[in-house]
Amino acid sequence: MHNFKLIAVLGFLFLTNTIFGQSKFTLSGYIKDKSTGETLIGANITNLENQEQGATTNSYGFYSMTLPSGKYKIGFSYLGYELQVFEIVLDKNISYNIQLSEGVVMDEVIISAERDERRKNVEGTQMGTIELPVENIKKLPAIFGEVDIIKALQLLPGVMSSGEGNAGFYVRGGGPDQNLVLLDEAVVYNASHLLGFFSVFNADALKNTTLIKGSMPANFGGRLSSVLDIQMKEGNNKEFSAEGGIGVISSRLTLQGPVVIGKSSFIVSGRRTYILDLIQPALKGGNFEGTNYYFYDLNTKWNYTFSDKNRLYFSGYFGNDVFRFRQPNRDFRFDLPYGNKTATLRWNHLFSEKTFMNVSAIYNDYRFQFNGGQDDFVFKLFSGVKDWNLKVDFESYQSTKHTLKYGVNYTYHTLTPNTASASNGEVEFQTTFKPKYANETAFYFLDDMKINDKWAINTGLRLSIFQQVGPYKSKITGEDFGTWETAKTYTGWEPRVAINYKASDNFSIKSGVTVTSQYLHLVSNSSSTLPADIWVASSEIVKPQRGVQYALGFFKNLDNDNYEASFEVYYKDLRNQIDYADNYVNDISKEVEESFVFGEGRAYGAEFFLKKSKGKLNGWIGYTLSRSERSFKDIEGGRWYPAVYDRPHDLSIVVNYKPLKKWDFGAVFIYGTGKLFTPVRGFFFVEQNINLFYGPRNSSRLVDYHRLDISATYTPKPDSKKKYSGSWTFSVYNTYNRKNPFFVNFDTNTDFQTGVSTITGTQITIFPMIPSVTYNFKWNQK
C-alpha cells in the first residue's frame, strides 16, 4: 500500500510542476563543446548580476533556470572553457543551446569560468562529492603508462586502494562491494582486470567521473559506502576524429564521428594488452606452448537527437580477461575467462522547459568461468550476476533555488553461485546449486532547496524493496517457491538529509545524515577481492546490509578562490555486515552463504583536503585519519577488531607543473599505514605433521606503504594547426624503488631425513621501480 501512496505523491508533484511559475519564465537548453558537439556535464549558468541565481547542467548537459521576467546578463561557463555572456530578455520561456570553446586566448575569461567551478566547494549541499574530469586524470603518472581513473580516485581523502597497484577501493572504511560503480548507469560488478591491477575503464572513452563518498543523494542506492558514476563520451557529432596510444603493455584506439551531422554521432573505443602475445614465439615448442593472458575493453556509444525534446542514447561495454594455461607435455590445460558486458538504452525527454525525464533500460552481465582439465578429466566452474534494469528519473527545476528529483528503479537480478561440473570420460558430477532470483525496486524523491543566502537543504527519501523470488526451495522450511513467487521480502526506508550553512562568501559548514541499504554482497575470504569472489543476494539466510553515515564538513576557499580547502569528519554505523568465520573451509559442495557469519561495523575519521587548481603549479594534498572496525559474534566472541580496510593514516600529494608549453610534469606521493593481517603465533604437531596457529584476527600490520611516481609529457608541437598531433608520456612508478610489501606468506618446512622443522615468513614485493613510455596521438581532435 505504501508503494501506491508514494507513486501518487510523485504523480502529484509531477503535475504541480506545470502549474507553478506562471509569472516566471524559464531559460533552458543544452551546453556543448563547440568543436565536438559533446555535451558538458556540470557546466555553470549564472546570472552575472546576482550570482546567487544559477544552475548547473545535469549528466546529459541539460540546464533549466527559472527567473522572474526581465532582462538578464547570463554567463555560461565550464572548467577550461571560455566564458560566454549573453544579454537575454526573459519575457517568455526560452530554449537556448550554447556551445563553449576550450579557452586558450582570453585568460581572464577562463579564470572567471574556473572560479565558478571552484565556488562549488563552498556552494551547494553536496559534501564528500568529487568530480574528476578525465583530462586531469590523464596528466597523473600511471603504472606502465596505463591511465586509470580508479587509481586517481584513490589519491583523494577517504578513498583507499585495496592493495599495491590494485584498482579495488575502499571508501571511508567500507568494503569494496559497498561501492556502486556505474558506467552510463549500468552497474559494473567487477571493475578490474588482471586480478585488480587495472580498472576496466578506458580513459579515452570517458567523459566524466563523479565519486560520492559522503551524502549519497536519494537517486542513488543499493550500496552503503559510495557511488562512482562514470559517463562515457557521446562522440563527436561534427566531424570524424581519432585518438589513441601505444604503450608498454597495451594500446588503445578511439574513433568517433557524426552519423548525421549535428544530430547523431558514435564513438568506438578499444584497448587491448599484448605483452604475452609478444612472447608467444619464445613459448613455442616449450612446456607452456599456447599459454597466454590478455584483457580487452570495448566501449561503444551511439546517440540520436530527434529534437530538443527527445534524444536517444545507446551505449555498450564489453570487457574480458582471458587467461589460457597450457602444458602440452602433460596434456594439462585450463582457461579462465571473466568479464562484464553492459548495454544501456536511454531516452531523454523534456516534458517542459522545467521537467526533464530520462528512461533507461539497462542490461548487465558479469561472468566468471574456469574450464580446465587433464586427459579425459574436465572441470568447469561458473558464477555470475545478470541484471535487467528499468529506470525512470525526473528532474524538475522549479526555480534557481529549488530542484526536485524523483523516480523509480526496478532490477531483476539473476545470481549464479559457483556451479561446478566435472566429468571423467562418461562419469559426470554436477553441483546442484541453482541460480537465485530477485526483484529490487526503489522509489525516491529528493528536494534540493536554497532557503536563503545562508541556508540550503537537500532532503530525500528512498524506499527500497527487495524480494527473493523463485524458483527456490527454502533451506529453512523446505517450502518450494515457483517462478516469480516471493520467498522473502525486505524493505528499507532510507532518509537522506544534507544541509549547507554559508557563513560567509568563502566559508560554509555542511552536514548530512545518510541511511542506506544494500541487498547484494560480495564477501571475500582473501586479502583482496578476486574475480572468483561470488556476489550473493539477500535471502532468507542473508539479511541486507544497512548503514547510517553522519558527516560534518567545513569548506573554505582562500586567496580569491585560488585554494579550496576542506575538513570533513564522519561516523558510520554498519549493520548486518558479512564475513567468513576464521575456521572457514572452502567446500564446493556448500553454498557460500552457509559459511557466512553476521556482525556489525563502525568507521570514523577525519579528512583534510587542500587543492590548488590554478596556475602553472597545481595539485592537491589529501590526508585521512580514520578507523574501521568490525565485531562478529562468531569471530573471537564478538571482540571488536580492526577491519582489513582499516588504515589509520593515508596521505596523498599530487602535483602538476607546466613550466613550458611543450612540457607537462606530474608527481604523486603516497603514504599509508601498512595493511593488516593475522599473524602466525607458532606451530604445533598433530599426527607428526606441523600445523600453524594464529594470533587474533588482523592484529599485525605490514610495514607502512609509501612511494613516489613521476611523469613528464612532451608535446613536440603544441601550437600546431595540423590535423595530426602526438605526445610522449614518460613515467616512473615507485621512483625510489621502495620495497612495499604486497603480502606476507608463512610456510613450514620439514626435512624428513633430519627431522628438522622450520617456519618461515616471506614478504613479497611485486612492483619495484617501473619506468614506462607511452606515445599518444590524436587526429582531428584537440
Add this chain to the structure above:
Amino acid sequence: MKNFHLALWAILSIAFWSSCEQSYTPDTFETQQEIVVEGYIEAGPGANPTYVILTKSIPFLSTIDPNKFSELFVKDAKVTVNDGLNTVELIEFCLDEVPDDLKDEVYAVLGLNPDSAAVNICVYADILGQIKKESGRKYDLNVTVDGKVLTASTTIPKYVELYDFKWAEPPGKPSDTLAELNVKINDPLGVKNYYRYFTATTSDPQLIPPFGSVTDDAIFNGQTFEFPLQRAQRRGGGFNPDAFGLYKRGDSVFVKWCGIDKAHFDFWNTRDFAANSGGPFASYTRISTNINGGLGIWGGYAVNTYRLYCPPK
C-alpha cells in the same frame, strides 16, 4: 582451491616477473607456549587403546629438531577420562621405557613412522583397558598440568559400514600396475554423518590419512553411494600425479574407516584445508579445536579395519 590460487599466482608471475621476496620477521611475537592435546578413543574391530599425547606449541621463528622435539612433551600431567560410568586415570610412559620387542606395535598404535622416530615420545594411555568404549557414548577428558586445567568432550558415533570393495582400471590412461579402489556406503538418512579414513599397503605399511582425510555426507546423505577410495600418501613423501590415489597391484591393502562427530570432523577439516591452502590470495584458516584451554583434538572414532588384496592384472 590451492590449485586455483596457484593459477592466479602464475598469472601474476608471468605478467610481473619483477616481483621480489625477502624474509619477514615481525617486530614482536608471542613466545608463550600453548598446551596441545592429541588424544583418541576408538571403538570397534581393530580399535587402538585410548591414549593422549600432550605437547607444547612452538613459538614463531623457532627451528625444531628431534632433540628439541623430545623436550616438547608435557610430563607429569594428570589425565583422566570419564566414560559416563567411571573416571579412569591414564598412565604416562615414554617410548624409551618400552621393551624393544613391543616397540613396533606401540609405533603402529600411535601412528608413528618407526624410521623417523628418533624422538622419545611420551603418552598417557589406558594401558589396562578400563574405559568402556562403545558407539553412542560420550567421553570427557580432563588434563591437569602445572595447576592448569584443560577439558574436552567427544563422542563415538554409530559405525557405518563400507562394502562392495571393487578394483577397477584407473581413470584416464590404462595401467598394468595400478588400480582404483571403489567402495559403497549406505549413508543413514536423517542424521548428519562424518567420516575419516586411513590406508596402509604392503609397500607403505603404516596406516596414514589422505591429504583431505574427512568428509561429511552433504552430497550423499541417505543414499547408497559408490566412490573411489584413494590411497593415502605420506606428506613430504614426493608426489607422483600418475599414481596419486591408486593402489599397486599385488599389494595387500588395509583400510581403516571411521565415523567421527562434528567437532572431531571440524578439527581435521580445518586442519586439512589449512595445510593445503596458502599463497598471496589465501586468508588464514584457524584450526578448530574442541579443547578448552588449549589446542588440538580429543577425538572419538567408531572404527573398522578392512584387509584387502589388490590382485595383479
